Amino acid sequence: MTVTGTTGSREVVLGELYRFGVSLEKELIDEFDTRITAKKYSNRSEAIRDLIRREITSEKWIKGGKVAGAIVMTYNHHKRDLANRLLDIQHDFQEQIISSQHVHLDHKNCLEIVAVKGCSKVLEKLVTAIKGNSGVNHVSLSLSMIDD
Ligand code: NI
Numbered sequence: 001m002t003v004t005g006t007t008g009s010r011e012v013v014l015g016e017l018y019r020f021g022v023s024l025e026k027e028l029i030d031e032f033d034t035r036i037t038a039k040k041y042s043n044r045s046e047a048i049r050d051l052i053r054r055e056i057t058s059e060k061w062i063k064g065g066k067v068a069g070a071i072v073m074t075y076n077h078h079k080r081d082l083a084n085r086l087l088d089i090q091h092d093f094q095e096q097i098i099s100s101q102h103v104h105l106d107h108k109n110c111l112e113i114v115a116v117k118g119c120s121k122v123l124e125k126l127v128t129a130i131k132g133n134s135g136v137n138h139v140s141l142s143l144s145m146i147d148d
Contacts, residue, residue, distance in 0.1 A: 022048075032044070032047070035047070053145045054145075056145055057143050057144065057145045058143075060120060060145075061120040061143060062120075063120075064119055064120050064121045065119070065120060066117070066118060066119060066120075066146055067117070067118075067120050067123065067143050067144070067145075067146060068115075068116065068117035068143070068144050068145075068146050069115075069116055069117075069123070069141055069142050069143040069144055070113055070114065070115050070116065070141070070142050071112075071113070071114040071116060071126070071127060071130065071139065071140070071141050072111070072112075072113050072114075072138075072139070072140050072141075072142070073086075073111070073112050073114075073130060073136060073137075073138060073139045073140075074105070074109055074110065074111050074112075074136075074137045074138045075109070075110055075112070075133075075135050075136045075137055076108060076109065076110075076135040076136075076137065077104070077107075077108055077109060077110045078108055079134065079135030082133060082134075082135040082136070083110070085133055086112070086130065086133065086136075089126070089129045089130060090114065092129075093116075093122070093125075093126045093129075095118065096116050096117065096118035096122055096123060096126060097114055097115070097116055097126075098115040098116065098117060099114075099115045100112060100113065100114040100115070101113045101114075109137070117146070123141070127139060127141050
């Protein structure tokens with residue numbers, strides 16, 4: 001076990017895990033604990049790890065780093081040529097698209113889940129190109145962290 005104190009705060013190294021203390025106002029920790037319970041995290045450490053991963057991923061997205069994620073969209077199957085336009089767009093981004101799944105939700109609506117990875121700036125162009133089509137009802141992008 002190694003104890004470091006270069007930043008003024010104590011940091012304990014346990015194998016590959018680092019343990020450190022965090023001081024928070026009671027109001028803030030109460031609010032955090034309420035959220036931890038609501039989101040079914042097993043403990044504070046897991047919740048904080050998740051927050052840090054999200055922050056790093058968000059930072060990478062802003063700076064044009066490599067990210068992975070899923071684009072989820074629903075669209076009107078009856079809109080003329082829309083399915084073909086969405087396919088054309090996906091062919092333009094075949095380097096970023098790992099796989100896609102198409103679900104015929106009902107007679108009118110389709111759901112598509114597209115797994116992607118690559119530079120955030122390019123993925124943003126892909127999402128924008130999809131959103132720009134009339135008949136696309138909803139587009140969301142969910143990002144995950146990639147270990148470099
Ligand atoms: Ni369909």
